[in-house]
Amino acid sequence: MAHKTFISYKYSEAQKLRDSIINALGDDATYYKGETSDSPDLTDTTTDNIKRHLTDMMYDTSVTIVIISPNMKQSKWIDWEIEYSLKSITRNDRTSHPNGIVGVIMKYNGGYDWFKYSVINDDGCRAISYKTNLTYNIINKNRFNQNPMKYSCNACKTVNSLTGSYIAFVEQDDFLSNPDKYIENAFDKSENDAAGYNLVKTR
Structure with a gap:
């Protein structure tokens, strides 16, 4: 089932990936409500006007795709867009x-090592970790917040990568190969006001 979507991203480094995501949506791209290459340039307009423009696009959407890119925290808008999406x-x-x-983790310099790495836990289990200093607090606080938590491994307390966090991380290649899978997963978690998660809605 198609869902109305919005893409939150840092324009200067993730515009190409935004376009790739829209193309990957195929026929469902008609449900995309965010900016495109044809959108008006609001760079020199007022903050209130930009917010009004963004809320008009975002209000009627049900899934927000956030592009995790190396310098995303330099954006003036991504964390605000996430906060609006959660309210x-x-x-x-x-x-x-x-x-x-x-x-969606952007591929950078041919891979994802700029953001993710593997660790070996004390019990010998391998787990994936992320450089959370590169993302906003509102993202980090909505990670590993399933309630009740369901562990994939009770010994090392690892969780399912898609359902253990309200904001799941997915590599660019995986997302582009099957965007419906990950959009549907995000939408499913939002049902019933995200009752299965402890949401943090403020930055």
Whole structure:
């Protein structure tokens, strides 16, 4: 089932990946509500005008795709867009529900080592970790927040990469090969106001 989506990204380094995501959506790209190469340039407009433009695009969406890129924290808008996506907003007597959110890790210098790495736990299990200093607190606080937590391995307390966190991380190649899978996963977690997760909705 197609869902209305919005892509949050740092324009100067992730525009190409944004376009690749829209292309990968195929026919479902008609449900994409964010910026495109044809969108008006708002660089020199006021902050309030930019926010108004963004909220008009985001309000009716149900899934937000956040591109995790090396310098994303230099963006003035990504964390604000995530915060807006997680809130229940009332407009014209209609209240929106929190969006499902998926983080797509951008391939950089041919791989993902700039952001992810593997560790060996004390019990010998291998797990994937991420350089959380490169992402916003509102993302990090919505990781590993499933309630109740369901462990994939009780010994080392690892969780399922897609369901253990409200904001799952997915590599660019995996996402582009099957965007419906990850969009649907994000949407499913948002159902019933994300009742299965301890959401942090503020930056």
